[in-house]
Amino acid sequence: xxxxxxxxxxxxxxxxxxxxxxxxxxxxxxxxxxxxxxxxxxxxxxxxxxxxxxxxxxxxxxxxxxxxxxxxxxxxxxxxxxxxxxxxxxxxxxxxxxxxxxxxxxxxxxxxxxxxxxxxxxxxxxxxxxxxxxxxxxxxxxxxxxxxxxxxxxxxxxxxxxxxxxxxxxxxxxxxxxxxxxxxxxxxxxxxxxxxxxxxxxxxxxxxxxxxxxxxxxxxxxxxxxxxxxxxxxxxxxxxxxxxxxxxxxxxxxxxxxxxxxxxxxxxxxxxxxxxxxxxxxxxx
Amino acid sequence: xxxxxxxxxxxxxxxxxxxxxxxxxxxxxxxxxxxxxxxxxxxxxxxxxxxxxxxxxxxxxxxxxxxxxxxxxxxxxxxxxxxxxxxxxxxxxxxxxxxxxxxxxxxxxxxxxxxxxxxxxxxxxxxxxxxxxxxxxxxxxxxxxxxxxxxxxxxxxxxxxxxxxxxxxxxxxxxxxxxxxxxxxxxxxxxxxxxxxxxxxxxxxxxxxxxxxxxxxxxxxxxxxxxxxxxxxxxxxxxxxxxxxxxxxxxxxxxxxxxxxxxxxxxxxxxxxxxxxxxxxxxxxxxxxxxxxxxxxxxxxxxxxxxxxxxxxxxxxxxxxxxxxxxxxxxxxxxxxxxxxxxxxxxxxxxxxxxxxxx
Numbered sequence: 001x002x003x004x005x006x007x008x009x010x011x012x013x014x015x016x017x018x019x020x021x022x023x024x025x026x027x028x029x030x031x032x033x034x035x036x037x038x039x040x041x042x043x044x045x046x047x048x049x050x051x052x053x054x055x056x057x058x059x060x061x062x063x064x065x066x067x068x069x070x071x072x073x074x075x076x077x078x079x080x081x082x083x084x085x086x087x088x089x090x091x092x093x094x095x096x097x098x099x100x101x102x103x104x105x106x107x108x109x110x111x112x113x114x115x116x117x118x119x120x121x122x123x124x125x126x127x128x129x130x131x132x133x134x135x136x137x138x139x140x141x142x143x144x145x146x147x148x149x150x151x152x153x154x155x156x157x158x159x160x161x162x163x164x165x166x167x168x169x170x171x172x173x174x175x176x177x178x179x180x181x182x183x184x185x186x187x188x189x190x191x192x193x194x195x196x197x198x199x200x201x202x203x204x205x206x207x208x209x210x211x212x213x214x215x216x217x218x219x220x221x222x223x224x225x226x227x228x229x230x231x232x233x234x235x236x237x238x239x240x241x242x243x244x245x246x247x248x249x250x251x252x253x254x255x256x257x258x259x260x261x262x263x264x265x266x267x268x269x270x271x272x273x274x275x276x277x278x279x280x281x282x283x284x285x
Numbered sequence: 286x287x288x289x290x291x292x293x294x295x296x297x298x299x300x301x302x303x304x305x306x307x308x309x310x311x312x313x314x315x316x317x318x319x320x321x322x323x324x325x326x327x328x329x330x331x332x333x334x335x336x337x338x339x340x341x342x343x344x345x346x347x348x349x350x351x352x353x354x355x356x357x358x359x360x361x362x363x364x365x366x367x368x369x370x371x372x373x374x375x376x377x378x379x380x381x382x383x384x385x386x387x388x389x390x391x392x393x394x395x396x397x398x399x400x401x402x403x404x405x406x407x408x409x410x411x412x413x414x415x416x417x418x419x420x421x422x423x424x425x426x427x428x429x430x431x432x433x434x435x436x437x438x439x440x441x442x443x444x445x446x447x448x449x450x451x452x453x454x455x456x457x458x459x460x461x462x463x464x465x466x467x468x469x470x471x472x473x474x475x476x477x478x479x480x481x482x483x484x485x486x487x488x489x490x491x492x493x494x495x496x497x498x499x500x501x502x503x504x505x506x507x508x509x510x511x512x513x514x515x516x517x518x519x520x521x522x523x524x525x526x527x528x529x530x531x532x533x534x535x536x537x538x539x540x541x542x543x544x545x546x547x548x549x550x551x552x553x554x555x556x557x558x559x560x561x562x563x564x565x566x567x568x569x570x571x572x573x574x575x576x577x578x579x580x581x582x583x584x585x586x587x588x589x590x591x592x593x594x595x596x597x598x599x600x601x602x603x604x605x606x607x608x609x610x611x612x613x614x615x616x617x618x619x620x621x622x623x624x625x626x627x628x629x630x631x632x633x634x635x636x637x638x639x640x641x642x643x644x
Contacts, residue, residue, distance in 0.1 A: 091531065118533040130528040132521040139517050144532050151538040157514040203532060 037104040037121055037206050039069050044207050044237040045090065050099035052085055052261075059085040060096070061261035067207070072233035074248045074269075075241045077258035078281060083241045084127070086258070087209050090239075091124050092117045103207070119149065123205035127212045129192035133185030137176050137195055140184050141167045144199035167202070173228070174198035190221045197228070208232070210240045214247050226250045245269075257281075314343075314497050318490035336489055340561045342601045343496045347554035349581040349593035350503050351547040356579070357588035358516060359543050360523030361440070365448030366551050367575035368455045369423035373552025374565040375459075376422050378472035379406060380415030381483070381560060385476040392474065393467040403465040412479055419556040420549050427548030428541070435537040435544075440526075449572050456570035471566025478560055489561065496557045500594075503550050507590050510543075519543060520588075573616075580623045586633025595634055 037044070045067040052060040060082045067073050075083055088094035089101060092114040101109035107120055118124075132140050145163060147153070159167075171177045174194040179187065184195055193213060200208055210229075214222045222244070229238060229251050242248050248255065248269060255272050257265045265275045272278050317339060323330040348370055355361045382391040383406075390399065408414040430451060434444060462468035481488045510516045521529045522536050529536060559565045568574075577600070585596025600622070607615045630637055 114530050115533060115535045118531050124531045126528070130525050132517075132524055132528065134520050134524055135517055142514070143517060143521055143529075143534075146533075149532075149534045151515070151542050154515040154518050154539070155513055199532065 038106045039104045039206075041105050042068055044069050044071075044104060045239070046100070046102040047086075047089070048100045050086075050089060050096045050101060052082075052089060052094055052096050058261050060089065063099070063258075063262050065256065065263065067237055067239055070234045070237055071254065072229060072238045072251060073240070074252035074255045075239060075258060076243070076245075076248060076255060076272075077264070080260075081258040082261040083258055084211065085261075087124060087211055087239075087241065090117075090207075090209060091122060118203075118205075121204075121206040122209065123200040123203045123207070124209045125196050125200055125211060125213055127215065129189065129196050131184040131187075131192050131195050131199070133183065135184060136181050137171070137184055137187070138167065138180045140195055141170055141198055141202050144202040146202065146204045170198045170201050173201065175224075189216045190218060193217060193221075193225075197225075201232075205236065207237045207239065210238065210242075212242055213240060214242065214244055222247055223250075311497075311501075314339075315494070318493040321490055321493075322486055333484075333486070333489060336493055337561055338605060340489075340493045340496050341558060342598055343493075343500055344554045344558040344561070345578070345581065345601055346594045346597040347496075347500050347503050348551050348578050349585065349597040350500075350507055350590065351550035351554070352578050353582045353587060353590070353593040354507055354510070354543055354550075355547045356582060357593075358511065358519045358523065359540060361540065361544065362442075362445045362579065363448045363547075364445045364572065364575045364579060365450075365452035366547070366578050367572075368452035368570050369427060369548040369551035370555040370558070370574075371455070371459075371565065371567070371569040372422040372426065373419045373555030374559040374569060375466060375472070375555075376409075376415055376418035376552070377556035377559045378475075378565045379409040379418070379466075380412055381475040381478060382467075382472050383410040384478065385474060391467075391472075393470065393472075394465075397462060406465070416556075419552050423548040423552035423555075424545055427545045431541045431544040432537075435540045449575065452570050452575050453572050456567045456572075459567035459570060467566070469567060471564060472559075473564040473566075475560065475563060483560055483563070492557060492561050496554075496561070499553055499557060504590060504594075506546070506550075511590065515539070515542075577619065580619060580626070582633075583623065584626050584630070584633055586635030589633075589635045592633050592635040599634070 043066050045065070047063060047065040050060050050063045050065075051058060063082070063086070065086075075086070077083055085094060089096050090109060092109060092112055096110060099110075103109050103117070103120060103122060109117060112120070132143065135143070142159065142163075145166065147157070147163070168177075171180055174197060176187075176191060176195060176198065179191065184192065187195060193216070197210075197213065200210075213229075214225050217225065226247060229240065232238060240248075240251070252269060255267065255269050256263055257272050257275075257278050259277075259281050264281060265272045265278050267275075317331055318336060320329050321331040321333065321336045348366060352363060352366050355363055386392065389395070390402065394402070409418070430448075434447060439447060458464055459466050459471075460469050466472070475483050477483055478488065481491075510519075518529065518534060518539055521532075522534075522539060526536055555565075555569075578597075581596035581600050582593045583596070584600060585594065586592025600619075603618075604615060607618060626633065632639075
């Protein structure tokens with residue numbers, strides 16, 4: 001397992017924009033202001049006191065989580081810790097029974113529909129790779145592209161040169177140029193994972209939620225994914241749920257450990273791994 | 286019908302030949318009504334029976350195509366498309382009844398000793414308003430039903446059952462004499478349409494040609510839709526609705542659009558069916574009719590544009606032979622056909638031909 005030599009970044013230090021292309025140094029410190037989302041306070045996602053119960057079982061219990069602009073955050077935790085429920089709350093699939101969920105400084109996620117949330121700039125990758133299998137790789141990317149997604153617009157849509165360039169660029173990033181006219185259903189598991197990541201890139205979301213993105217990937221694919229995510233951080237904020245500790249160690253500066261629906265520990269991977277409570281949860285039971 | 290053989294040949298020879306075959310079939314369809322105008326006894330004369338039969342099958346083919354748009358592309362299996370077809374037919378029937386009755390009440394109302402027309406018959410003596418009703422009645426019903434069904438995210442078998450229940454409810458409603466649509470006898474004994482005698486050879490030929498034109502227009506609409514981004518969104522919706530929502534598309538609008546379009550096409554087909562066949566009654570709304578339409582599509586090949594046309598032609602061709610030769614076994618045969626197609630031909634005849642073509 002690799003160690004992470006970087007210091008822990010606390011939200012109170014998120015004042016100065018230090019984006020110098022070094023990528024990882026900038027994590028959590030950026031003040032990227034993009035049109036459409038007000039992130040002047042430096043947090044792209046604010047979850048406070050979120051609780052979700054299913055028939056009395058508390059899947060999330062008074063959870064607090066802040067994700068900074070341009071940050072790459074890993075969420076780990078044992079099975080049933082509430083990781084997927086957390087993603088469901090952020091994307092509007094599940095409504096919290098209490099608590100606040102803000103995207104940027106102004107958008108109240110608890111009042112928005114799933115489609116509105118997606119359109120406002122939150123992209124989600126599912127645990128099981130989900131692509132449109134009856135369409136080609138190119139068409140998959142075309143559908144995901146950030147544009148007017150109403151019925152009328154879709155009836156008359158034509159790809160502009162700029163949009164084609166963007167699709168080609170993403171095809172290059174996910175290394176699927178050679179397969180662009182194949183049906184997505186014929187891709188290997190790893191290729192589907194990359195296609196889904198590519199679709200997220202086409203959406204150009206400010207916050208990417210990735211549920212076990214390297215599950216089923218080969219070592220080489222995993223290493224490539226790690227590089228990809230590191231290059232994305234800074235421009236986008238990423239929240240990655242992952243079990244593969246090697247992968248977490250290779251990408252994350254800032255790790256949040258969930259346990260029984262709330263945050264157990266937060267900090268660098270080294271710190272949380274040294275935390276007694278975390279050791280107890282992972283090993284002691 | 287020898288279409289399957291033609292299509293097999295087409296698969297072997299590529300798209301140019303299939304275009305040529307399509308053109309020949311189209312020419313035959315245009316020639317048919319013209320040949321029917323020949324004087325009786327001429328060796329090439331096409332009988333009124335044949336013309337009506339083929340015209341009827343063409344109307345069914347439009348229904349099959351409309352059903353395929355929602356089932357094959359958007360993944361919504363409707364078992365109630367017969368209702369939209371019948372509504373379009375009834376709207377046209379109202380006009381034909383008024384035309385036949387002249388200034389007096391339609392015959393069935395006199396029989397029920399009604400003294401005035403119900404309010405919803407107002408204006409039906411005008412052909413233009415009847416045409417509006419042909420579009421509006423199925424369109425609005427589909428809009429309202431679809432709005433609530435898609436808003437509540439009803440899909441899969443639950444959606445199918447609800448459409449089935451809807452057409453059944455429609456049938457029960459139209460069976461009642463009080464509903465004002467002629468009860469179980471429906472409408473018949475039409476005389477003229479726009480002043481032309483409805484049984485004359487010329488009128489029949491024109492109605493037939495109009496049906497061919499509607500079929501072509503439906504094909505064109507289907508082709509344009511399937512090639513547009515809208516069509517790709519529908520396919521995506523069918524296979525991974527959640528993924529599509531997280532891409533930022535609202536599935537409801539897409540479903541509603543194609544659903545209403547499909548219902549309107551069915552209504553138009555029904556409106557052309559009634560003057561050709563000369564009768565419309567509530568049995569057109571019976572659930573078995575709608576299920577039969579699903580069999581046409583499944584047999585021909587879902588998610589293709591030619592498949593449903595082929596399926597409607599094949600099944601109805603067989604039906605007209607079967608119901609004469611072994612009338613009591615037709616439904617058993619139809620059921621067996623559906624099971625066999627589901628088990629062995631999941632992609633229908635078109636899928637089979639494509640596979641042959643690739644080998």
